Amino acid sequence: MSEERSFLTRLGRMDRRFMYVVILIAVSIPLLRPLALPLSVSPETKLFYDYVQSLPSGTAIGLTFDCQPGALPELYPQMLAILQHLKVRQTRIICVAFMAEGAMIAHNALTDVFGASQSHPGYGKTFVNLGFIAGGETGMAAFAKSVKGAAPQDYYGSPTDKMEVLSGVETAKDFALIVEFAYGTPGIPEIMRQMQSPYGVKIAAAATALIATQVMPYLKSGQMVGMLTGLRGAAEYENLIGKPGEAVAGMDAQSVAHVAIILAILVGNIGYYSERRKQK
């Protein structure tokens, strides 16, 4: 009994670096050898997909890239999946960023999906990257009030006033949907305050898992039409559009890592309570 207790006590006092190695192995194995674990589609992702699917071709969709490189492992697969879907639906894609790095991320995502950004024949006609608009929430409010006024030039310095993709797009009201790639501030609360509430534009969130619980109330209250949550949301969307990519590949690793963490929590608690009993 005492041997068993000393083992559990040692578990409770284990060097944290041992846990890092366990997690590293747990994540690496499924990445190198996929397990093909089943993946269901959550209702919020289905709502997002169905809404985009219901949009007629030619409608203007705004994509706000409000994220930094730290969010890319979760948001980049979402961006690629959504852009691919919008490309297939032949909607007009208007990208803008209220975080400085977002404009470059939009450039990379457009290049990955369309093969090129500025040099693509469809640039300015079916899609555009309006670049970064400074000011955070103030910038959002300015963009919502006057799209071309807040972004007189695109990311590459070309004037936007005569761009075909922006014809009929004056204010936030003229978008059929705005997808917010949310990571921090400015993010979902700001876009709800400055675009959804005053202009009634439909908003969908593509958020990191970190802020999912802050975004969920807007979906439940009907202020939002759909939501993707982290890597899981991206994997679900990839499956829905029939193009499984890096997010689907990463979900096995995510599931195995979660099992490892649950086991670690259980073992840690058993060790803790066993030590407490011993002390009594």
Place this chain on the structure above:
Amino acid sequence: MIDVGTIGTLLSAVFTLIVFSFLYRDNRIYKLIEHIYLGFAIGVSAVMAKASVTSTAWNPAMRGAWIWLLPIAVGLLFCFYFSKKHFWISRIPVSFLVGGATGLAISGVVKAQILDQIRGTITLPLITAPNPITAINNLLIILGVVSTLLFFFFSKERKGIMGKAMLLGRIFVVVSLGASFGFIVMARMSLLIGRLQFLFKTPQLYLLPVALIMLLIWIMWDKRKAGPAQA
């Protein structure tokens, strides 16, 4: 000949591995990379902000819309932040920013984050819900909102039915914190997965054995250094 893209990818992989070295122990190379990253991030933000000011305000001003020079001039007052004597002038643009941003936010908060949220909660269907699961979910949301609000109601003693409702609110708060923590774990794991997916691609994959050997040498070095001290 190695192209610039490959050099960039390899550099990125080396930076990632050095950042991972922090998991073993804090070290000077990690600190160096941390500072380089910070420098890059600030540099990118500065360039993008300058480009935004140029296209939004400076270019229209040069084309005759002189009104745009006014916000630029007010913004330049920030430079007095570095003057001991005229520091107070830098408070003028700060007050503009705080006043403008607060006013803008408050006007939206009332509708988007208070009224619409209340409407969304009180109109949740219970009897007319499309299926029993949705009805139960809606009931839980209503119970959660009401009991959590009661939990933060401090003018009534916590006993009787009121006490039980407050306890229920406390449970909802704890469950909400647990859900948030679960999502945080999920987000952090996604970051690790993203980095490992990047590292498992060629040519950066070839750096992994090198990193592993360096880590082992480092561990052995540490053990050797700790040896005589322990003795």
